Amino acid sequence: MRAIIIGAGRGSRLMPTTAETPKCYAEVGGRKMLDWAVDAFRQNGIDEIVFIGGYRIERVQEDFPQFTFRHNDDWPNNNILASLLYAEDLMDEPFLCCYSDVLFTPKIVKSVVENDADITLAVDSEWLVRYEHRTEHPSDDAEKVTVSNGHVTRVHREIDEAAAHGEFIGLAKFSVAGATAFREHYHRRREEFSGQPFREAKIFEKAYLIHLLQDMIENGQRMSHTDTPGGYIEVDTQQDFEYARNFWNSRHLEK
Numbered sequence: 636m637r638a639i640i641i642g643a644g645r646g647s648r649l650m651p652t653t654a655e656t657p658k659c660y661a662e663v664g665g666r667k668m669l670d671w672a673v674d675a676f677r678q679n680g681i682d683e684i685v686f687i688g689g690y691r692i693e694r695v696q697e698d699f700p701q702f703t704f705r706h707n708d709d710w711p712n713n714n715i716l717a718s719l720l721y722a723e724d725l726m727d728e729p730f731l732c733c734y735s736d737v738l739f740t741p742k743i744v745k746s747v748v749e750n751d752a753d754i755t756l757a758v759d760s761e762w763l764v765r766y767e768h769r770t771e772h773p774s775d776d777a778e779k780v781t782v783s784n785g786h787v788t789r790v791h792r793e794i795d796e797a798a799a800h801g802e803f804i805g806l807a808k809f810s811v812a813g814a815t816a817f818r819e820h821y822h823r824r825r826e827e828f829s830g831q832p833f834r835e836a837k838i839f840e841k842a843y844l845i846h847l848l849q850d851m852i853e854n855g856q857r858m859s860h861t862d863t864p865g866g867y868i869e870v871d872t873q874q875d876f877e878y879a880r881n882f883w884n885s886r887h888l889e890k
Contacts, residue, residue: 636681636683636728636729636730636731636748637681637683637684637685637703637725637728637730637731638672638676638681638683638684638685638730638731638732638733639685639687639719639722639725639726639730639731639732639733640659640669640672640684640685640686640687640732640733640734640735641687641715641718641719641732641733641734641735641844642657642658642659642669642686642687642688642689642695642734642735642736643687643688643689643690643692643707643710643718643721644658644689644690644710644714644715644718645657645658645689645690645710655691656691656694657669657688657690657691657692657694657695657735658690658735658736658870659672659695659735659736660694661736661870661876663738663870663876663879663880663883664880664883664884668735668736668737668738668870669695669699669735671738671739671883672733672735672737672738672739673699674741675739675740675741675743675744676731676744678741678744679741679744679745679748681731681744681748683703684699684701684702684703685702685703685704685705685722685725686699686702686703686704686705686735687704687705687706687707687718687719687721687722688704688705688706688707689706689707689708689709689710689711689718690710692704692706703725705721705722705725706721707721712840713840713841714836714840714841714842714843715734715842715843715844716821716842716843716844716846716847717840717842719732719844720818720821723818726809726814726817726818727811727814728811728814729808729809729810729811729814730808730809730814731744731747731748731806731807731808731809732806732807732809732844733805733806733807734805734806734869736869736870736871737804737805737806737867737868737869737870738867738868738869738870738879738883739757739804739806739863739866739867740863740866740867742863742866743757743804743806743861743863743866743867744806746861746862746863747806747807747808747861748808750808750859750861751810752810752813752857752858752859753809753810753812753813753816753857754807754808754809754810754813754816754817754848754851754856754857754858754859755807755808755858755859755860755861756780756787756790756803756806756807756848756858756859756860756861757803757804757805757806757807757860757861757862757863757867758780758782758787758800758801758802758803758804758860758861758862758863759801759802759804759862759863759864759865759866759867760800760801760862760863760864761801761864761865762777762779762799762801762802762867763796764865765868765869765878768878769874769875769878770874771871771872771873771874771875772869772871772872772874772875774796775792775793776792777792777799777802778790778791778792778802778803778805778843778845779791779792779794779796779799779800779801779802779803780794780799780800780801780802780803780860781794781798781799781800782800782860785859785860786857786858786859786860787852787858787859787860788852789849789852790803790845790848790849790852791845791849792835792845800860801860801862802867803845804863804867804869805844805869807844807848816851816856817847817851820847820850820851820854820856821847824839824847824850825839833846834846834849834850868882868883
């Protein structure tokens, strides 16, 4: 199994931290966020790391020569979904994918890997704890999920807080069948919506991963979820960065 890290964007809301380096280079606990992700994968026997870069990709290529790279050279004009598909040629076997601006534990990686569903989403079931003082990234911007009988029924930012089971942390696993379904659905929708609005995105190329996942759910694709009670932090703003530096430590990782 390989892991695909999506890290092409600049992360303008994390300026000035991202003035000269990719967003995933922000240091928490004396390590780059990228280092934390790589360690979580390697503790679970996943040594093949694919990095999809764009902004300052040369820094990552220099510092992590062991990675396999895919270059999203159009990163200012697309988004997470299109970026992920730059590694489509490496989706011929089971894979994990994750956002590059998130911190998560080896424990949740283990749980996701061990889930035998074709598509599994990792979900923070204690997500609201982080939003108590998160004024720069309010909860209505969270990629929330609802679930029923072990399956994800909806993944959408507009889910009401009270109805949400948790927040999708950007970590997902695809089996061979799940990867095939994902790629096929992507190409059907791209052919239909390229250059046009797609769900909440102004154009298909600007769609988020959750837009396609929700579209797949509505078209009958079953998705499982694996929960983590905390043990996850998104670093999107300077406020998030300060929170992570204060609360992400070895004790936090025991959750």
